[in-house]
Amino acid sequence: MCRRPKFPVFLNHLSSRVITYGDCIPSLVLESPGQGGVALLSNEQKAKPLLTNREREVFELLVLDKTTREIAQQLFISEKTVRNHISNVMQKLNVKGRSQAVVELVRLGELKI
Incomplete structure (x- = not known):
């Protein structure tokens, strides 16, 4: 009420x-x-951002055609952590691959290319 x-x-x-x-x-x-x-x-506009800051950083580098190893070195994290960030985003978006995740993030306005 x-x-x-x-x-x-x-x-x-x-x-x-x-x-x-x-x-x-x-x-x-x-x-x-x-x-x-x-x-x-509206309630939809008040929602939290889809990506964490680190996930955004990982995908911004992924769009720049960086490898998992290069992303890990640049962000001072392990390759496994990079893969975990990518996997978490793919799960959030309910997609099956990195490229699908990038396309969906661009479509949602979460990522610029």
Whole structure:
């Protein structure tokens, strides 16, 4: 059951804008600094990033055609750790290979080539 706040909620102590809510609070409310308005983020937009920082680093190097050994040397980790990061991402994406993972990450906007 949703509860309505009994008082207005201030978004930012430096802001003079006050937001009051309806019966439910379905999403996060943020002040949009560029336009002076309010932006609503859905639950999908609040989700954590798909990749960890290290997984992102590994895949950025993979896209640059680096081998597992070269990635390991550059990131100061073992080759097994590199393979584990790649495997974890493949599992998250439910794909069967590195190239499929790269294609899917690009499609999702998680990786740029």
